[in-house]
Amino acid sequence: MSGVELGVIEGYYGRPWSWEARREAVARLAPHGYRFFIYAPKSDPFLRRRWQEPHPAPAGAELRAFSTFCRERAVRFGVGLSPYEIYRDFGEAAQAALSAKLAELDSFGLDDLAILFDDMRGDLPGLAASQARIVHWIAERTQASRLIICPSYYTDDPILDRVFGQRPDRYLEDLGALLDPAIEVFWTGEEVCSREISPGHLDRVASQLRRKPFLWDNYPVNDGPLMSPFLHVRAFTGRPAAIGPHIAAHAVNPALQPTLSQIPAITLAESYRQGEAYEYGQAFLRAAREVAGEDLARALLLNTTQFQGFGRDRLTEENVARMRARYERFDHPAAREVLAWLDGAYDISLAEIEAT
Template identity: 60%
Template sequence: MSVELGIIEGFYGPLWSWRERKQLVQALVPHGYRFYLYAPKADTFLRRRWDEPYPQETTVQMADFSNFCRKHGVRFGVGLSPFEVFNDFNDAAKEALAAKLAFLDGIPVQELAILFDDMRSDTPDLAARQAEIVHWVAERSSAEQLTVCPSYYSDDPVLDRVFGERPSHYLEDLGKALDPSVRVFWTGEEVCSREISPGHLQRVSEALGRKPVLWDNYPVNDGDRMSRHLHLRAFTGRPAANKEHLAGHAINPALQPTLTGIPAITLAQSYEQGPEYQYGQAFIRAAQEVLGKELAGQVAEDLLVLQDAGLSRVSRERRLAMIESYSRFDHPAAREILRWLAGDYQVTDEMVQTQ
């Protein structure tokens, strides 16, 4: 048995192009990635302005991407974040939500995720309210699979500090209230978990009354601090034994779509190889597959700077030398590194607070 792998494009920061999304799908299909959820925080028509209709151009592009995914055996879905709707699910909100669901049916989407993450609430019966909304959506959506992201999607106390203290027994109450067919996202013991263990997932499964879908916040690098680093190394801290406790494993990609393929491929290798997995060797193989041998060698040589030191600790001389090195390569990954060196991928606190 293997776990179903997928991409959930759920980061803050600059949007990818539809071409970049297609290229990532093509790169990962051979490694068992079978679903793609479109949910970038910068797509305002999914989040802050969720109740407004999409522009025609985006509608056409989304429908084309849905068709592209289907042709490649990938389930296409959308993550809809009706911003803070659980605080007042009134008639106007219901009318707008019904219109958006009808729009998504027309794309079409095979999976629909209702995302309640990163929003404030002062609703004591939050779990019951959110379950009510999810069931209301289920009655009006033609999506084959419905998934929800809880407001408190991790044990991490940072969520309580930023969005208010979680209601007592929130996770257990949500699990009891939700229909068993609804899947639930979970990021682990931390928002960006360094390790996710079978024991932890077993506890969460018992609380929810179902196996969670792991929303893995690696290799994502959004936010002011993380966007100064490229997350390229192979996956660690995700033992293959986790598959017994998961309904799926979705990675939140890095801001750099081509480079994302490197760690994404190693996750598939981790599940395939089990205890024989070696993360260093996995990185080398995946980097060579994505980049070609010469560019992979250059990235491996610069890995300490790219992932560990980051932009803030790169001297002017080293930066200029790296620009010269990567300018030699006609490859989308090299262009992503050059954009990163130029500061094009910097995510500000303001972007996180307003997207």
């Protein structure tokens, strides 16, 4: 195993995984060195717009049971909370609501608590100071042994400035200077969905944050109206093992398809283990065989270009018919995910994202 702490952060928009799928992912990935799982799907309103309300009893029971499942496998369990724009008015009412939510989350059995300030307006004076104050307030009250913050500006990508307002000058530097060194900070790289991540880039960000970034890797995630017509199944590339000493940990944001997501996740672990000897094509085949078996692995390899290069919207009727016939032969969850993708079951509209 590599020295890099690997894990999953379930941080996508759209159709959520089932609890059984989460358990299967933990069981599959733990032997490959995945040591944490952070539950933070954007579809859970009680962690986002309705964060001030408790989870319904059945959902709370599922979270407690999943926490136990993870810990029994030496996997840290965490939750990502997005207290929507709480930094705009962190008065007595907000503090009381947040205190109640933290108590609820503690009851689930947390090892990790992520406070997510992403996808919120950020062009506000004193943003870093307000967020640091809130996170320190939380640190004094949570029972989680690790606290991680996602900044409002978690990448160099200018798309965040266009959507959420121009980032304040020296935002990262101020946040890094104000935060307790024990608090980790998520970072996605040079882009929201970074094509590659280099040691030099990570070192520059570490100097700004005064700590190694906790990598939130937006691959193989495929949420949103632009990405949901694609299946991201290829092995990891652009994350050389050389970045390991430059990060605090490496969290993978998976695709909407839980079984297929296991394939690239396994290849990331292999990349860290093998270093310069890593071959992404061979890594894909080994991981796909493990997850899906020999015959289905070969079928997935055959269609990788259509999945990831063309996308469903560019497939002809003949392409779709051939693929449907190919995957209907398999009684396997990975094949069923391909068929559901062909049917448009994972499509996400912009309106759905804005309502989340």
